[in-house]
Structures are given as structure tokens and as C-alpha cells.
Amino acid sequence: MSIRTRFAPSPTGYLHIGGVRTALFNWLFARRLGGQFILRIDDTDTERNRSEALQPILDGFRWLGIQWDEGPEVGGPYGPYFQSQRLESYKAAAMKLLEGGHAYPDYMTKEEQDAERKAAEAAKKPYIHRGPHRESSTAECVRLYREKPTTLRFKVPTRRDSIVEDLICGQCVQKTDLIGDPVILRANGSPLYNFASVIDDIAFEITHVVRAREHLANTYTQVLFWEALGAPMPKFGHIPVVNEPAPKPGAKYAPGVKPPNKNKKLSKRDMAKFVTPEIKAQLNAIGWTDEQIAARDDLNPATVAFYRELGYLPEGLINYLGRLGWSLDDKTEFMTVKDMIANFSLERVTDSAASFDPEKLYWLAGEHMKQLPIEQKIVGCVPFLVKAKLVTDPLDAATSTRLHRVVEAMGDRLKLFSDILLYAPPFLKADPDYHPEAVENVLKKPGNAELLREVAKVLSACEPFDTATTEKAVIDFANARGIKPGPLNQPMRVAVTGVSRGPGVFETLAIFGKDEVLRRIELALVQI
RNA sequence: GGCCCUGUCGUCUAGCGGUUAGGACACAGCCCUUUCAAGGCUGCGACACGGGUUCGAUUCCCGUCAGGGUCACCA
Numbered sequence: 001m002s003i004r005t006r007f008a009p010s011p012t013g014y015l016h017i018g019g020v021r022t023a024l025f026n027w028l029f030a031r032r033l034g035g036q037f038i039l040r041i042d043d044t045d046t047e048r049n050r051s052e053a054l055q056p057i058l059d060g061f062r063w064l065g066i067q068w069d070e071g072p073e074v075g076g077p078y079g080p081y082f083q084s085q086r087l088e089s090y091k092a093a094a095m096k097l098l099e100g101g102h103a104y105p106d107y108m109t110k111e112e113q114d115a116e117r118k119a120a121e122a123a124k125k126p127y128i129h130r131g132p133h134r135e136s137s138t139a140e141c142v143r144l145y146r147e148k149p150t151t152l153r154f155k156v157p158t159r160r161d162s163i164v165e166d167l168i169c170g171q172c173v174q175k176t177d178l179i180g181d182p183v184i185l186r187a188n189g190s191p192l193y194n195f196a197s198v199i200d201d202i203a204f205e206i207t208h209v210v211r212a213r214e215h216l217a218n219t220y221t222q223v224l225f226w227e228a229l230g231a232p233m234p235k236f237g238h239i240p241v242v243n244e245p246a247p248k249p250g251a252k253y254a255p256g257v258k259p260p261n262k263n264k265k266l267s268k269r270d271m272a273k274f275v276t277p278e279i280k281a282q283l284n285a286i287g288w289t290d291e292q293i294a295a296r297d298d299l300n301p302a303t304v305a306f307y308r309e310l311g312y313l314p315e316g317l318i319n320y321l322g323r324l325g326w327s328l329d330d331k332t333e334f335m336t337v338k339d340m341i342a343n344f345s346l347e348r349v350t351d352s353a354a355s356f357d358p359e360k361l362y363w364l365a366g367e368h369m370k371q372l373p374i375e376q377k378i379v380g381c382v383p384f385l386v387k388a389k390l391v392t393d394p395l396d397a398a399t400s401t402r403l404h405r406v407v408e409a410m411g412d413r414l415k416l417f418s419d420i421l422l423y424a425p426p427f428l429k430a431d432p433d434y435h436p437e438a439v440e441n442v443l444k445k446p447g448n449a450e451l452l453r454e455v456a457k458v459l460s461a462c463e464p465f466d467t468a469t470t471e472k473a474v475i476d477f478a479n480a481r482g483i484k485p486g487p488l489n490q491p492m493r494v495a496v497t498g499v500s501r502g503p504g505v506f507e508t509l510a511i512f513g514k515d516e517v518l519r520r521i522e523l524a525l526v527q528i
Numbered sequence: 529g530g531c532c533c534u535g536u537c538g539u540c541u542a543g544c545g546g547u548u549a550g551g552a553c554a555c556a557g558c559c560c561u562u563u564c565a566a567g568g569c570u571g572c573g574a575c576a577c578g579g580g581u582u583c584g585a586u587u588c589c590c591g592u593c594a595g596g597g598u599c600a601c602c603a
Contacts, residue, residue, distance in 0.1 A: 241597085325540090331541095331552075332551090504561095
């Protein structure tokens with residue numbers, strides 16, 4: 001039998017990092033074993049415009065390269081894949097349980113039940129709900145329900161254990177006497193999540209239910225559904241949750257802002273607090289205004305959209321999330337999706353919750369960027385340059401050549417696509433913007449003006465005007481003058497680019513070409 | 529509160545009775561480079577605590593403590 005896993009998001013309008021990790025494990029597991037990964041949409045309780053709220057989730061998965069074999073937009077033989085379109089099947093299953101003596105109508109109102117619950121709490125006793133008709137005959141229950149439909153409850157068997165065989169947690173046991181009879185159908189006929197989920201898993205022939213640890217407690221109830229329905233039990237894997245980052249030692253937080261808590265589950269709502277001044281500055285630097293940031297409530301470090309907007313490589317995010325709670329061995333950190341698919345196993349998923357570390361994610365994103373062919377780096381960078389109005393898309397031939405050389409010269413300095421804005425602007429503007437600090441600290445240093453004039457002469461004699469030739473010429477010049485060549489680098493860099501940071505200085509000169517370099521040195525001399 | 533789950537450097541993790549407790553991120557220093565990255569080297573830094581079992585416990589058992597989850601007509 002083929003392996004079938006699933007991920008069941010609610011259409012919330014954003015794709016949460018923790019959810020992606022769960023989906024990723026499901027996907028990797030299915031791919032590893034040659035099975036199918038299904039996307040099911042849990043939309044029974046949503047008032048919102050579903051397609052609008054669903055789209056960001058599908059976009060996110062597509063961007064990450066997590067393809068679903070069945071589900072929205074791709075369909076599949078077990079459809080529909082929206083719970084809102086499967087309501088009849090839940091009712092039918094509930095009727096089957098009713099007629100099989102596994103369910104009973106419960107006319108107790110919510111208020112009455114709340115009162116019982118409170119009384120139990122006051123008595124410091126667990127509240128285990130058992131409805132009055134629990135002991136009525138099956139025929140009587142069916143008759144009552146037909147006559148006067150109401151809330152339908154599952155009859156939890158007594159005096160035994162509910163056992164969950166979990167691939168990650170091992171065998172987990174709960175006494176059924178501690179499980180209250182759960183509502184499976186509301187009076188209006190709509191199902192509850194815990195029940196609908198099982199009916200779908202049966203209908204979709206899910207073989208492995210891999211989901212967050214917080215569902216483990218639900219599972220004791222759910223396995224009873226599977227039993228009562230006589231359906232084959234899937235295997236379970238309850239993966240530990242993803243927690244908030246640990247606060248940086250010595251980090252300061254604005255008054256009223258709670259620091260992150262590494263013991264707390266990473267949630268989108270709470271993560272809004274991590275749109276710190278630093279994060280905001282990061283977004284500002286790539287062209288987002290404060291108003292735009294405020295308008296995009298999914299633009300925070302708990303969502304996939306955030307990393308996409310900042311130009312993270314999806315491969316880096318996949319690698320990071322895959323390593324969060326799972327490891328291949330004692331040293332492997334860098335992995336391609338292929339590596340992960342070839343090696344993933346639930347046995348090697350950790351037992352304990354892991355806290356999300358944005359810095360390690362950043363590092364891994366950079367490691368993956370190193371591997372990316374230059375043409376693809378350029379493709380990824382262009383949107384950021386367009387947004388910054390430094391280029392227009394499509395690029396003209398001259399800009400395209402220039403950009404290629406800039407990205408090449410940047411080398412490993414490019415970790416995120418948005419990093420292009422840290423280095424490329426001086427190369428794409430007609431004239432250098434001389435940074436006052438650079439002018440002050442470098443150009444105006446005594447003697448540098450004279451040196452620049454001499455270097456200009458040396459450079460003007462270079463033929464061809466490439467990295468090796470200019471470098472040799474400058475070193476020869478320094479040797480002839482009896483000075484060290486190193487100190488000439490910064491004056492040259494600032495003269496030509498206006499800033500004191502950039503790729504190697506001789507690469508920089510080569511990108512501009514002789515005439516432009518000489519012209520820019522003249523401009524620089526005027527600054528002094 | 530009941531029940532369930534979890535506890536190795538700040539963080540992610542390796543370990544599955546005998547290891548100088550390994551790797552990675554971060555941090556610090558040095559080298560390279562008078563930029564910034566990358567790279568190389570070095571350092572800092574952990575088995576929550578207390579009992580057992582054992583010749584020997586990070587590892588197995590029990591307890592304590594701590595954290596989390598769940599006890600819904602939410603998903």
C-alpha cells in the first residue's frame with residue numbers, strides 16, 4: 001500500500017513557519033517512501049473569503065517547492081479537498097456511529113454543561129461528561145435523534161486504555177475513563193474538527209498522520225473513532241512544536257515589549273512583537289514604508305512571506321526547517337531538498353520542542369546562495385533593484401552586463417537577494433554619491449589626494465584594464481615609491497564608488513573600465 | 529487541579545552503559561585582507577536535581593523540580 005500523508009491548514013491568509021515545518025515533514029516522509037502528500041483545507045469554521053485567505057498559503061508552498069499531489073487546484077481522486085464540501089460525509093459517518101451504538105443524542109444545553117464543569121472544577125475533580133442517554137438502547141437513541149435532532153456525542157468505551165502507537169513518542173496510553181464523551185455533530189449537523197479530521201483521514205486513506213505534538217491528547221479520542229468505524233488505523237507521528245527564539249543575551253527591549261520566550265510556541269499573533277526596530281529598518285532598507293509594513297500583518301518573522309520578501313532562498317528555509325527537530329547525523333547541516341528526501345525518517349525526529357533561531361536560518365540561506373549559479377542570483381536580485389528604481393525590467397544589454405559583473409564581484413557577500421542593495425547601487429548610478437564619512441576618513445587623509453593623482457596616471461597606462469594588470473601596476477607603483485600597496489585600496493575604492501565598503505578594489509576598477517575610473521577619480525579630487 | 533509529553537553548551541543537535549561528551553549557529557580572539565564578506569585556526573560554553581540498578585551512568589528505573597500540551601458544541 002502506498003504511503004499517504006497530509007497537511008490540513010485552515011485558510012488564515014498566511015503561511016506560518018511552524019505549519020510549514022509540519023507540512024515539510026509530511027512531504028519529506030511521503031517523498032522518501034514514494035507516497036503521496038495531500039493538502040486538505042480545514043475551512044468548516046471560517047467566515048472569511050476562502051480563496052483569498054487560501055492563496056497566500058498555496059503561494060507559500062509553491063515558492064518553497066513543496067508540491068502537493070492532491071488538494072486545491074490540483075484535484076485528485078479522493079476530492080473534494082475542502083472540508084466545507086464534505087459535510088455530508090461527516091453526517092453519514094456520525095449516523096453510522098449512532099446506528100452502530102457508538103453515539104447518542106445529548107439534549108443537555110451548553111449552560112447546563114458549563115454548570116457541571118464548574119462544579120467539578122470547584123470540587124477539584126476532572127470533568128468527564130457522560131450524557132443521560134448514554135445508556136439508552138441503540139434503537140432508542142436512533143428514535144430520539146430522528147424525532148428531535150440534537151447534539152450527537154460519541155460513546156467513549158469505559159474501563160480500558162486508549163493506546164496511541166506513535167512513531168516519535170512511542171506508545172502513549174490514556175485511560176478512557178478520563179476521556180469525556182466528545183460531541184461529534186452539533187445540533188445543526190456541522191461536525192467538530194476532531195471528528196471531521198478522522199473521517200477525512202479515513203476517506204483519503206491516510207496512512208501516516210504526522211502533526212504537531214499538541215494534537216497528541218486529541219488522538220486518544222480519535223483512535224476510538226477509528227475503532228468504532230472499523231477503519232484501518234493509520235500510524236501516528238506527533239512532532240514537537242516550534243518555539244519562539246531564545247532572547248539574545250544582553251538584548252534590550254522597549255518598555256512594554258515582552259522579550260521572546262523560548263518555551264512558548266511560535267505563534268503569528270505573538271510574533272508581531274518581533275517586528276522590532278531592527279526588523280523594520282531591514283524592511284525599510286529594501287523599500288518598504290512603515291505604512292506598507294503595518295498594512296501587511298503577515299510581514300513578521302513567524303511567516304514564510306517575511307523571508308520571501310527579504311530575498312531568502314527557499315532552499316535555505318527548507319534546509320533550516322528540516323534541521324529543526326530532525327537531524328541526519330552528528331554533523332550534517334547543509335542539505336539540499338534531495339538530500340533530505342533521500343534520508344528523512346520519523347525515527348530521527350527529536351523528542352523535545354525546538355526554538356526557532358533566525359540567525360542560523362540566515363547562515364543557511366547564505367550557504368545555499370553560495371551554491372546558486374550566477375544567472376539565477378541575478379534573476380533573484382532584479383526585483384529588489386527594480387523596486388529601488390535602480391534598474392528597469394527587462395534590463396538593457398549594458399545594465400545586464402554590468403549587473404552580471406557586480407554580482408560576480410560580490411561573491412559570497414550576497415546571502416539574501418536583497419543584499420544586492422548593499423553593494424550594487426554605486427555601480428548602477430551615473431555618478432558616485434560621496435559618503436561624507438568616507439570622504440572625511442579616507443579621501444581627506446593627508447597625502448591621499450596626491451597619491452590618487454599618481455595612481456590615476458599609473459592606471460591610465462594600464463592595458464588591458466583588467467584585475468591582474470591594474471593590481472600589478474599599483475603594486476609596482478607602491479614598490480617604486482617605497483610604500484605599502486595596501487593603503488592605496490581605500491582611497492581608490494572611495495574615489496570610484498563614493499563608499500568605503502565594496503567588493504575587491506581591482507574588481508571594482510575593472511567593472512567601471514579605464515575611462516570611467518579616471519573620470520571618477522577626477523570627481524573625487526574635487527571633493528577634497 | 530487531573531491526565532499526557534519533554535528536559536545535553538545561549539540556540540539547533542550527536543550520543544542509545546565505559547567518549548578528553550562530538551558537530552553547527554551565535555559570541556570572543558588570532559591569521560588572511562588596511563573595506564565588507566568568505567575562508568583558516570583558537571577559545572568560551574552543556575548532560576536540571578536527588579535517589580537507586582550496575583564494577584561503571586548523560587544513557588536504564590524511581591522521585592523532585594522546571595517547561596509544554598490537553599481537559600470545548602475552536603481548528
